[in-house]
Amino acid sequence: MTILIKNGVVFDPAQGIDGEKMDIAIDGDKFVEDVSSPDEVIDAGGRMVVPGGVELHTHIAGGKVNAGRIMRPEDGRKGRIPRGKLTRACSGFSVLNTFATAYTYARMGYTTTFEAAMPPLLARHTHEEFEDTPITDKGALVLLDNNWMTIEYAKSGDLDKLAAYVSWMSEASKAYGIKIVNPGGTEAWGWGKNCSINDPVPGFDVTPKEIIKALAQVNEDLGLPHSIHIHCNDLGHPGNFETTIETYEAVKDIKPSSDRQVMHATHTQFHSYGGSNWGDFESKADEIAKYINKNDHITIDLGVVMFCDTTTMTADGPMEYSLHTLSRRKWSNHDVELETGSGIIPVAYSPKIGVNAIQWAIGLELALLITDPWKMALTTDHPNGCPFTFYPEIIALLMSKAKRESMLETVSEAVGKRALIATIDRELTWSDIITMTRAGPAKILGMSDTKGSLKVGADADLAIYDIMPESFDPTKDYKTIEDKLMRTVYTIKGGEIVVRDGEITATPHGRTFWVNPAGKKAEAARDGMLEDLERMFRDYYTVSMANYPVQDEYIPHGVEIRTEVN
Amino acid sequence: MAAETVSNVVCPLCGCLCDDIEVIVEDGKISNVKKACPLGKNKIMGHDRIKAPMIRENGEFKEVSYDDVIEKSAQILAQAKRPLLYGWASLICEAQRKGVELAEEIGALIDTTASVCHGSTVVGVQGRGAPGCTLGEIKNRADLVIYWGCNPQEAHPRHRARYAHSVKGMYRPNGKNDRKVFVIDVRETKTAKVADEFVKIDPGYDYMAFSALRTILAGHADVVPDTVGGVAKEKLVEMVDAMKSCEFGVIFGGMGLTHTRCRYKNLENVISLVDELNAHTKFTLIPMRGHYNVNGSGHSLAWLTGYPFAIDFSRGYAWYNPGETTSNDLLMRREVDAMMAIAGDPGAHFPGESLRHMAKIPLIQIDPYANPTTELADIVIPTAVSGVEVDGTAYRMDGVPIRTRKVVETEYLTDEEVLERILTRVRELKGGN
Numbered sequence: 001m002t003i004l005i006k007n008g009v010v011f012d013p014a015q016g017i018d019g020e021k022m023d024i025a026i027d028g029d030k031f032v033e034d035v036s037s038p039d040e041v042i043d044a045g046g047r048m049v050v051p052g053g054v055e056l057h058t059h060i061a062g063g064k065v066n067a068g069r070i071m072r073p074e075d076g077r078k079g080r081i082p083r084g085k086l087t088r089a090c091s092g093f094s095v096l097n098t099f100a101t102a103y104t105y106a107r108m109g110y111t112t113t114f115e116a117a118m119p120p121l122l123a124r125h126t127h128e129e130f131e132d133t134p135i136t137d138k139g140a141l142v143l144l145d146n147n148w149m150t151i152e153y154a155k156s157g158d159l160d161k162l163a164a165y166v167s168w169m170s171e172a173s174k175a176y177g178i179k180i181v182n183p184g185g186t187e188a189w190g191w192g193k194n195c196s197i198n199d200p201v202p203g204f205d206v207t208p209k210e211i212i213k214a215l216a217q218v219n220e221d222l223g224l225p226h227s228i229h230i231h232c233n234d235l236g237h238p239g240n241f242e243t244t245i246e247t248y249e250a251v252k253d254i255k256p257s258s259d260r261q262v263m264h265a266t267h268t269q270f271h272s273y274g275g276s277n278w279g280d281f282e283s284k285a286d287e288i289a290k291y292i293n294k295n296d297h298i299t300i301d302l303g304v305v306m307f308c309d310t311t312t313m314t315a316d317g318p319m320e321y322s323l324h325t326l327s328r329r330k331w332s333n334h335d336v337e338l339e340t341g342s343g344i345i346p347v348a349y350s351p352k353i354g355v356n357a358i359q360w361a362i363g364l365e366l367a368l369l370i371t372d373p374w375k376m377a378l379t380t381d382h383p384n385g386c387p388f389t390f391y392p393e394i395i396a397l398l399m400s401k402a403k404r405e406s407m408l409e410t411v412s413e414a415v416g417k418r419a420l421i422a423t424i425d426r427e428l429t430w431s432d433i434i435t436m437t438r439a440g441p442a443k444i445l446g447m448s449d450t451k452g453s454l455k456v457g458a459d460a461d462l463a464i465y466d467i468m469p470e471s472f473d474p475t476k477d478y479k480t481i482e483d484k485l486m487r488t489v490y491t492i493k494g495g496e497i498v499v500r501d502g503e504i505t506a507t508p509h510g511r512t513f514w515v516n517p518a519g520k521k522a523e524a525a526r527d528g529m530l531e532d533l534e535r536m537f538r539d540y541y542t543v544s545m546a547n548y549p550v551q552d553e554y555i556p557h558g559v560e561i562r563t564e565v566n
Numbered sequence: 567m568a569a570e571t572v573s574n575v576v577c578p579l580c581g582c583l584c585d586d587i588e589v590i591v592e593d594g595k596i597s598n599v600k601k602a603c604p605l606g607k608n609k610i611m612g613h614d615r616i617k618a619p620m621i622r623e624n625g626e627f628k629e630v631s632y633d634d635v636i637e638k639s640a641q642i643l644a645q646a647k648r649p650l651l652y653g654w655a656s657l658i659c660e661a662q663r664k665g666v667e668l669a670e671e672i673g674a675l676i677d678t679t680a681s682v683c684h685g686s687t688v689v690g691v692q693g694r695g696a697p698g699c700t701l702g703e704i705k706n707r708a709d710l711v712i713y714w715g716c717n718p719q720e721a722h723p724r725h726r727a728r729y730a731h732s733v734k735g736m737y738r739p740n741g742k743n744d745r746k747v748f749v750i751d752v753r754e755t756k757t758a759k760v761a762d763e764f765v766k767i768d769p770g771y772d773y774m775a776f777s778a779l780r781t782i783l784a785g786h787a788d789v790v791p792d793t794v795g796g797v798a799k800e801k802l803v804e805m806v807d808a809m810k811s812c813e814f815g816v817i818f819g820g821m822g823l824t825h826t827r828c829r830y831k832n833l834e835n836v837i838s839l840v841d842e843l844n845a846h847t848k849f850t851l852i853p854m855r856g857h858y859n860v861n862g863s864g865h866s867l868a869w870l871t872g873y874p875f876a877i878d879f880s881r882g883y884a885w886y887n888p889g890e891t892t893s894n895d896l897l898m899r900r901e902v903d904a905m906m907a908i909a910g911d912p913g914a915h916f917p918g919e920s921l922r923h924m925a926k927i928p929l930i931q932i933d934p935y936a937n938p939t940t941e942l943a944d945i946v947i948p949t950a951v952s953g954v955e956v957d958g959t960a961y962r963m964d965g966v967p968i969r970t971r972k973v974v975e976t977e978y979l980t981d982e983e984v985l986e987r988i989l990t991r992v993r994e995l996k997g998g999n
Contacts, residue, residue, distance in 0.1 A: 061869070095872075121700065122966065124968075192848035331694075332698070337703050540705070540736050543585055
C-alpha cells in the first residue's frame, strides 16, 4: 500500500525540519521519496505531521505490571471501555490491561513502546503480554545488575565472562538492552536491607559502583545498540542528587561504541533531590541540569510527577517498602531468585503536599533547564510519576509559562520556597517537544535509522495532530494542546493506518526487537561462563537450565538485531 | 522397541510445577515416569481418558464427532443470555487467552477454580497487598518456614524437598539443619509430622491467631488471653520470637485459610502480619496454589481484562465483583442459563445447590478426563493433555512462567483448537461482528 500525506506542517528534528509545509510518502512499511498514484491520499490541511512517538521507558507488560492489575481492581474500574468492532474490552487508569495500553498509546500517536524492566526468570511473562499488546513495536530491557552472575564477575573483574553472560542472557530472555535498578540494593533487599553506591553488597565484596562500571564497559565491548539504562541508587531519598552525579561520573571514562551516550539515566526527577529529610526536601534539578549540560556521555528521561492516584512499581524493592512505611497503603513485593526483585504500592500525589508538589516541579524543571532536547526524553516512568496519558498536559506545561503560572496557584507554597519552577521563563518549542518524544529517544535507544524520523528508509510510523502550527500559539492556547495531543487525526504504524479521527482502525501485531550479541567479544569466555552458569542452575535456581531460555514460540513477531564485535 | 527418555519435563499437576521430570516413551506411548511424585506420575501416565466427543440424548451419552460437539456447543453459547465459562486451571495460558476472547465475544461470565480455592487470597491481596518472592528465594535464604493451613506432604509432595525444607541453598548449605519448620493446622497432618514444631489450632480461629501474633509483635502481649484458638499464649510468644529473630521467613498459606471462617479476612490479617514483620526482618508469604496453572489463569485474565477471576462481560467491558460474579453465587441465584466447564471439576467441588442448577442448564464439559462433572454434562469434548500432549505456558505458584513440554503425539484436539473452533462458529452464528 502507498500513502501520500499532503499539506502537512512537518516537524522532523532528525532531519532538521522545523515546521515546514511538505508532503510525506509511504510505500509499504517505509517512508519513501515519493509515490506515484498513491492508494490513499491524506490531506493534512496544514496540520502538524510528526514521526510516531517513541516511548523509551514505560512499565506496560510483565510480572510486576500484572501484579499491579491484580492488586488494584479499583484502578481497573477507572478505565472501562466496552469492546468494539475491532477493539477488545479496556480497563485501567494507571495499570491498564494490555489492550487499553496499546489503543491509548496509538491514539496519542505513539508507535514504539519499550518495557523498562524485565526480570530474566519472568521474561516469558513479559513476552506473553507483548503478544496481547497490539499495534506498537516493542522491546524489553532485561534486569542484570542484582544478578549473582553479574555481581560475581564485577567482583572478580572478569569482564570477558561478564560479556559472555550478558550475551547469553540477552538471547535467552529476548531482551533489547541492559537495565540496572538500584544495583546491589535489590540484592540487599533479599535480607531486608539496601545499599548506596559505595556500600559493599551484603554477601558479596563489591560495591554498586563497580557493578555499574562493569556493565557499562561490557555494554560497549559488545557494541549493543542502547547504552546501559540505569535507575540509580537511592531513588526517592532526600539529598540523592549527589549519588546521581556520582553515578554519572563513574562511567565518564568509558568510550561509547557508537554515536550515543554511555549511560542513560532514567526517571531523573526521582533522583534530583536535595535536603536531608522530608522537612527540608528541595529541588536539585539545577545541579543535575548543570551536569548534563556540561557533559555528553549521559542522557536522561524525566519521570515527571503529575497529581493523581497512580501505582508505583519498580524492581527497587527496598524503595517501595520505604514508600509503604510512609503511606501504609497496600504493598506487594516479589523478589526473584538470583536476579532481582520488585515492589508495588499505590501512591496519590497531592498538590497540597509539599514534597509531592516539589516532585512535580522537579520533573518540569529538568526539561526546562537542560538546554539540549536531544539529551532528554519525555517520560513519566509510567505509571510511577503518573500514567502516560498525562503527556499532553505535561507538554502544555513545558510549552506555556501561562499554564505553569495557573497551576502554581493550586500547589503547595513549598514549591515557591524549595523549587525553581516559578523562576524559569523558558517555553519549549514544538521542535523541542518532538525531539524529546521521537528523535531523541530513538537515538538514545540506538534506533535512529528506523525510528523517530520521517526520513526515507525509516519505518513508516507517523502521527497527525489536529493542530495548525502556523496559526497556533502554544504559549497561550495550552488547553488545545491538552485536548489535541490525546487523539491523533491519523496514526500510521508501519505504513498501516491504525487510528483515524481518534478511533482505532486496525490492530496489527507490533514487532518485538531483541538483540543477539555475537562475535569474539561475546564468545571468547563463553565456555568458562557456561560452567559457572550451570553451577548456578544446579545449586541455586529452582528452574532447570534447559527450561530457562525464552523459546521462539514467545516471539512470533520478533526481530533479531545481531551485533558483532570481534 | 525404542525407548526414549524425555528430560526436564514439566509436571502438569500441582502449583509446584516441577520441571525435572523424566518421561520414558516407548513406541509413542508413555511407559514410565521418573522423579515425579505419585500424583504427578499418575497424571503424566494418564488414566480415565474420555474416549470420544459425546452428546447426551435421552439421558444417555452418544459418541459423536468433534464437528458435532463444536456445532452444538457454539449454538448453546451463541443463544445463551447468561453463559458461564468456568475452570481454566489445568490447562495452558494459550487456551486461557482464547477463552477470554470467547467470553468477550458472547458477553459471558468467565471464572476460574480460584473462585473456590485461592480466590479469597486474591481478595485479601486486593485489600492488603502481596509481600512475596519466588521459591528460589526460600531455597537460598529462608531459615524459618511456616506452613499454615496446608499439607504439602500430601497435596504438593515435592514442595519441601525442592523449595523449602530439605533443599540446600546458597545461604542454607545444610538444608534441613539450617531451617526451622512450623506447621499450623487443625489436625496433625503428614506435614506436621515432619516439621520441627506442630501447633494445633482450633478450626476457624486463624484470624484470631494472626491478631494475637500481631498484638504480641506490637509489644502488647499483656492483652493477649492465655489461649487463643486452643494455642497457648506462650507458644504464640515463642512463634513471634522465632519470626522476629529469623533472617528470612516465609508463610505458605493454604486452603485452611481461604475456605474457613473469615476467608479473605484471614488473608488480610496474615498479609498484615507479614508486612509488619518486615520492620524487623525479611518476611514473605506465598499461597500454595493447587492446580498447576491456576496461577496462570489469574495472570492471563488480569493482563487481558484487568482482573484475575470472576469477570462478567455482559456489559461489553470487564466487570469484576466477587460475591456477585463468582460461579457459585451465580449458580445459586439460578442466573446462569448455560455453562462450560473446562479444565476444572465443578461436579466434584461445588455445593449441591449449585449442582442442582447445573443439572438443569446446558452444560458443556471440555476436559481430557472423565470426572464427576461428566455425570452432569450434556456435551463432552475430550481434549489433549496440556503438558504431556501439548506444550504451552504455565505459571508456578510463585509466578514463574515455565513452558511445559509435549512428550507424545495425540489424536485429540487441543483445548485451544476446540475453543478457536467454537469461537469461529459462534461468530458465524451471530452474523459476523
